[in-house]
Structures are given as structure tokens and as C-alpha cells.
Amino acid sequence: MTVKLGSPVASILSRVMVERGDRVTRGQVVAQIESSVEEAMVAANEERAKSTAEIEAKQSILKQKAGVMQRKGDLLTRNAASVQDAENAQSDYRVAEQEVLLALLGKRMAELELARSRATLEQRIIRSSIDGVVTQRSLGPGEYVHQDAAIVTVARIDPLNVEAFMPVSQFGRVRVGDMAVVRPDDPVGGVLPARVEVVDQVFDAASGTFGVRLSLPNPDNAVPGGLRCRVTFDMPDPPGRPATVR
Numbered sequence: 432m433t434v435k436l437g438s439p440v441a442s443i444l445s446r447v448m449v450e451r452g453d454r455v456t457r458g459q460v461v462a463q464i465e466s467s468v469e470e471a472m473v474a475a476n477e478e479r480a481k482s483t484a485e486i487e488a489k490q491s492i493l494k495q496k497a498g499v500m501q502r503k504g505d506l507l508t509r510n511a512a513s514v515q516d517a518e519n520a521q522s523d524y525r526v527a528e529q530e531v532l533l534a535l536l537g538k539r540m541a542e543l544e545l546a547r548s549r550a551t552l553e554q555r556i557i558r559s560s561i562d563g564v565v566t567q568r569s570l571g572p573g574e575y576v577h578q579d580a581a582i583v584t585v586a587r588i589d590p591l592n593v594e595a596f597m598p599v600s601q602f603g604r605v606r607v608g609d610m611a612v613v614r615p616d617d618p619v620g621g622v623l624p625a626r627v628e629v630v631d632q633v634f635d636a637a638s639g640t641f642g643v644r645l646s647l648p649n650p651d652n653a654v655p656g657g658l659r660c661r662v663t664f665d666m667p668d669p670p671g672r673p674a675t676v677r
Contacts, residue, residue, distance in 0.1 A: 432592060434561055435581035438464050439554050444576050447583070451568050455559040455585055462582045464555035473552050476545035486534040493527040500524045563587040564652075588656050593625055593645040595662040599634050602641055605664055606630065613647055615660040623647060623654070625662070 438444075443465040449455060503520040506512030567584040570576060593613055597605065609627045614620070629644035645662065647654065 432561065432563075432587040433566070433584060434559075434563070434587075435584050436461060436557055436559065437578065437581050438462075438557060438576045439578065440464060441575070441577045442555070444570055444572055444574050444582065446572055447568060447570070449565050449568065449583060451565055453565045454563070455565060456562050457559055459559045460556055461559050461565075461585075462557040464557070464576060466552055466555040469548065469552040469555060472548040473545070476541065476548045479541040480538070480545040482541075483538070486531065486538060489527070489531040489534040493524070493531050496520070496524040496527040557582060559585050561585060561587045562589065586656055588652055588654075589649040591647040591649050591654060591656060592628075593647050593660065593662060595643045595645065596635075596638070596640040597643060599639050599641055602634075605643055609664065611645055611665070612663045613645070613660050614663070615654055615658050619654055619658060 445463045445465045447462045449461045455461060500517075500520040500523070503512050503517040507514065507517040563585040565583050566586045568582070569584070570580065570582045576582060595611075605627060607627050607630055611625050611627065613623045613625045615623070625645035625647040627643060628646045629642075631642040634641050643662075
């Protein structure tokens with residue numbers, strides 16, 4: 432399996448952290464697009480999102496308005512304040528209450544903006560989507576990257592996909608989950624077990640064959656990709672057929 436890693440945004444390539452032949456793991460950073468503006472936005476939004484100053488100020492005002500409303504109510508019960516004063520105090524409290532809610536909403540919006548800016552920054556960090564080996568580095572720092580360009584190419588070699596082709600007369604005799612024996616050509620050689628992962632349901636009319644994909648464990652990376660091999664299935668009259676590991 433081969434994956435060409437590119438960028439979802441067009442910009443200048445800032446760094447490439449891998450070279451041809453390097454082993455990479457899924458999620459590993461392999462390159463980064465110029466992102467100084469995005470990093471600054473993340474830093475600014477982090478400060479806004481963690482600040483509680485406005486909420487605390489509005490809550491203090493709300494507490495003060497609540498005290499005024501309570502006192503005006505007490506005075507009104509003793510006929511020491513007018514109904515208008517009590518109503519004004521209650522109205523001020525309601526306004527202060529809404530201002531606290533608006534401050535809370537503002538903080539939530541700041542948190543969402545932070546998440547958006549982080550997502551924008553993440554788009555400029557190129558990570559490997561598979562475990563594998565870098566087979567090609569196409570671009571370097573300072574070069575322009577567009578959405579259709581590949582920065583590096585990574586090939587997964589554990590497990591390997593073994594593509595075999597069988598005559599249509601054998602269709603139905605091989606099923607997903609069956610085991611087979613793979614014999615790589617020299618200089619690797621050996622006898623290796625593989626499991627059937629895919630049996631094509633469409634024949635190649637020109638050759639009278641159908642495809643079978645097997646998964647070959649390769650934890651030590653002893654078998655290189657692209658090597659020819661023979662595949663033998665455990666069934667009567669085994670039709671050993673040329674195949675290619677890739």
C-alpha cells in the first residue's frame with residue numbers, strides 16, 4: 432500500500448522532517464507548511480479563551496445589583512422607598528443578569544474560535560496516515576505546495592499485499608479467510624503464510640482470470656515490496672500462479 436502525502440492548503444513548505452528510506456509511524460509529523468500567522472492566532476485565542484475577567488466583573492455587578500434590589504424591597508415594605516425605586520432596582524438586576532449570560536456566551540465563543548484556529552493550524556501539519564517507509568521525497572523547504580502536489584510518498588510493508596491471479600475455473604474454491612503459502616523469488620526466498628483478504632467478483636475476460644488479494648505479515652520488513660512470488664492454495668490440484676507482492 433502506497434500513500435502520497437500532500438497538503439489540504441496551498442502555501443510555502445516550511446519544513447520536511449523525513450528523507451527517503453526513513454521509517455515513519457501513523458500520526459508522525461513528516462512536514463509542515465508555513466504557519467506563523469496561524470500560530471499567532473492560536474496564541475491570541477488561547478488567551479481570550481482562558482480569561483474569566485469579564486465574567487467575574489459582570490458577576491460582581493450582578494451581586495451588587497442584587498443587594499440594591501434587596502434593600503429597595505425591604506424599604507418598600509416599610510414604606511421608606513417608592514414603588515418606582517424598587518422596580519428600577521429590579522430592572523437593573525435583570526439587565527446585570529443578562530450581561531453575565533452574555534459574558535459566559537462570549538467565553539464559549541472564544542473557546543470555539545480557539546478550536547477553529549487550532550484546526551486551521553493542524554491543516555498545515557502533515558502527518559503520515561500509515562506505518563511505513565518513505566519511498567520518495569518530492570518537495571523541500573521553500574517550495575510552493577498546492578493541493579494536488581505530493582510532498583512525500585510512504586509505502587506500508589507490514590503487512591504486504593500479495594496480488595494473485597487465478598483462472599476463472601477456480602472461482603468459488605478460494606474464499607476470504609483462507610490461508611495460502613507464498614514463496615518469494617530470490618534473493619529473499621522462503622515459505623511464508625498469508626491470508627486471503629479479497630476475492631474479486633469481476634472477471635478479467637481478456638485473460639480469463641480473477642484477482643485475489645492476500646495479507647502477508649512482514650513484521651521484520653524482511654520481504655521488500657514489489658517482489659515477484661508464487662502463491663499456492665491448500666486445495667486439490669493447487670494452481671500455483673505468479674504473483675506480485677506490493
